[in-house]
Amino acid sequence: MLGIRGETHHHGNRRPIAALECNNHSRPLGRTSFPDSSLSMVDKFDAVVLGAGAAGLMCAIEAGKRGRRVAVLERASRAGKKILISGGGRCNFTNIHCRPENFHSTNPHFAKSALARYEPADFIALVEKHHIAYHEKTLGQLFCDRSAEDILEMLETECRAAGVQIILNSDIHEIRRADGFVVCTPSDEFHAPVLVVATGGLSIPKIGATPLGYDVARQFGLQIRATRPALVPLVLGAKDRTQYCDLAGVSAEVKASVGDSSFREKMLITHRGLSGPAILQISTYWRENSSIRIDLAPGRDVTLAIRKAKDRNMATARTALQGILPKRFATRWLDAHAPQAWTNRALQDLENEFHEWVVEPVGTEGYDKAEVTAGGVDTEELSGKTMESRRVPGLFFIGEVVDVTGHLGGFNFQWAWASGAAAGRAI
Ligand SMILES: Cc1cc2nc3c(=O)[nH]c(=O)nc-3n(C[C@H](O)[C@H](O)[C@H](O)COP(=O)(O)OP(=O)(O)OC[C@H]3O[C@@H](n4cnc5c(N)ncnc54)[C@H](O)[C@@H]3O)c2cc1C
Numbered sequence: 001m002l003g004i005r006g007e008t009h010h011h012g013n014r015r016p017i018a019a020l021e022c023n024n025h026s027r028p029l030g031r032t033s034f035p036d037s038s039l040s041m042v043d044k045f046d047a048v049v050l051g052a053g054a055a056g057l058m059c060a061i062e063a064g065k066r067g068r069r070v071a072v073l074e075r076a077s078r079a080g081k082k083i084l085i086s087g088g089g090r091c092n093f094t095n096i097h098c099r100p101e102n103f104h105s106t107n108p109h110f111a112k113s114a115l116a117r118y119e120p121a122d123f124i125a126l127v128e129k130h131h132i133a134y135h136e137k138t139l140g141q142l143f144c145d146r147s148a149e150d151i152l153e154m155l156e157t158e159c160r161a162a163g164v165q166i167i168l169n170s171d172i173h174e175i176r177r178a179d180g181f182v183v184c185t186p187s188d189e190f191h192a193p194v195l196v197v198a199t200g201g202l203s204i205p206k207i208g209a210t211p212l213g214y215d216v217a218r219q220f221g222l223q224i225r226a227t228r229p230a231l232v233p234l235v236l237g238a239k240d241r242t243q244y245c246d247l248a249g250v251s252a253e254v255k256a257s258v259g260d261s262s263f264r265e266k267m268l269i270t271h272r273g274l275s276g277p278a279i280l281q282i283s284t285y286w287r288e289n290s291s292i293r294i295d296l297a298p299g300r301d302v303t304l305a306i307r308k309a310k311d312r313n314m315a316t317a318r319t320a321l322q323g324i325l326p327k328r329f330a331t332r333w334l335d336a337h338a339p340q341a342w343t344n345r346a347l348q349d350l351e352n353e354f355h356e357w358v359v360e361p362v363g364t365e366g367y368d369k370a371e372v373t374a375g376g377v378d379t380e381e382l383s384g385k386t387m388e389s390r391r392v393p394g395l396f397f398i399g400e401v402v403d404v405t406g407h408l409g410g411f412n413f414q415w416a417w418a419s420g421a422a423a424g425r426a427i
Contacts, residue, residue: 062424201373
């Protein structure tokens with residue numbers, strides 16, 4: 001149970017901020033990544049970073065390089081677990097076509113500044129400095145040739161070079177603000193004038209996601225935009241499930257849309273609904289009790305062949321649709337959308353429906369399957385240049401905990417690097 005107190009409630013019997021209360025520093029502090037480093041040498045940090053994920057590590061590196069003494073507190077037994085499972089184990093670490101439009105946020109302009117000051121080329125330069133082999137898979141997505149471990153090792157090496165202390169197995173149970181910030185674990189207190197929250201989102205609780213970042217934001221009175229799973233498969237209602245889901249595994253290139261946002265990529269039918277890149281992308285924009293539109297034949301005329309045929313009937317229609325969609329899916333879809341007549345008008349309706357199949361998902365597969373968490377700390381609360389809280393000087397939020405969500409394809413890591421660097425250069 002986390003006991004976090006705001007500045008109005010801090011206990012007067014605490015030692016002054018300057019004196020770091022590091023109990024029992026002769027024993028190892030969890031399993032640190034850097035066993036040769038000794039915390040007992042340090043009585044005070046310039047910054048404490050919560051979370052040794054993508055954003056936290058990048059922030060620590062940038063701050064450490066500038067001579068700041070940085071402690072990174074990580075709950076898990078190793079840093080960067082999500083980096084290791086990312087991109088199917090190969091980490092899609094950036095996207096060379098990164099633009100502000102690749103990010104969803106209540107304020108679409110917020111991410112621009114940080115993204116402009118730490119670009120994909122900056123991260124690529126780091127990757128090349130460490131001789132990590134990589135390749136472009138598709139649509140500008142860069143992946144490691146070998147393993148995501150290369151990226152994590154690179155970040156750990158950079159941390160070591162910058163003198164960053166990573167303290168693993170940190171069970172943070174109290175945070176308070178006095179003259180600076182105090183972060184308490186059962187055995188230790190970490191004092192610093194700067195606290196950087198980089199605890200990520202709620203997706204994949206199995207590997208250690210927690211709501212700590214949102215709790216800290218609330219503790220200090222910052223607004224939070226409602227969180228929801230994103231880049232996540234969608235679940236269909238019972239009728240559509242019966243109609244389509246035994247075709248699980250079938251895929252097609254489609255254009256999926258919500259409002260003005262569209263993604264032309266692959267869609268995959270699953271046992272409970274729809275997935276594949278087009279659906280994962282659009283899931284970020286979808287809200288409960290609303291629909292998505294799916295163009296099953298982007299840019300193609302579907303009914304031309306039927307209109308031209310000698311006989312206009314279900315057999316000709318089936319053949320026409322099967323030339324566009326996988327056969328079983330085409331048949332199933334046509335059964336559910338059989339034309340009322342074979343007039344040009346009815347065929348035009350069929351054409352329109354094929355390009356705008358309206359699907360009403362009943363939900364998502366939730367945080368267990370979501371690649372990211374949309375929503376989070378309201379960008380109005382933060383400086384876009386530094387990620388520092390406008391209300392609470394010295395308090396920073398970076399990475400996924402902020403209300404900035406990247407599209408699929410390496411953009412979420414690019415946001416983690418860019419926002420981490422922005423904070424790291426400011427502290
Ligand atoms: C399966 C999967 C694959 C993905 N693949 C890609 C990809 O290929 N490309 C891409 O761009 N994005 C990918 N993402 C998204 C990407 O991993 C995240 O957006 C990114 O890691 C966010 O960085 P972060 O530092 O904000 O959070 P994280 O990397 O999640 O780091 C947060 C850290 O905080 C720690 N923490 C949490 N709670 C506490 C606490 N209470 N106390 C202390 N520490 C705590 C966590 O253990 C974690 O180490 C993927 C996500 C998933 C789930």
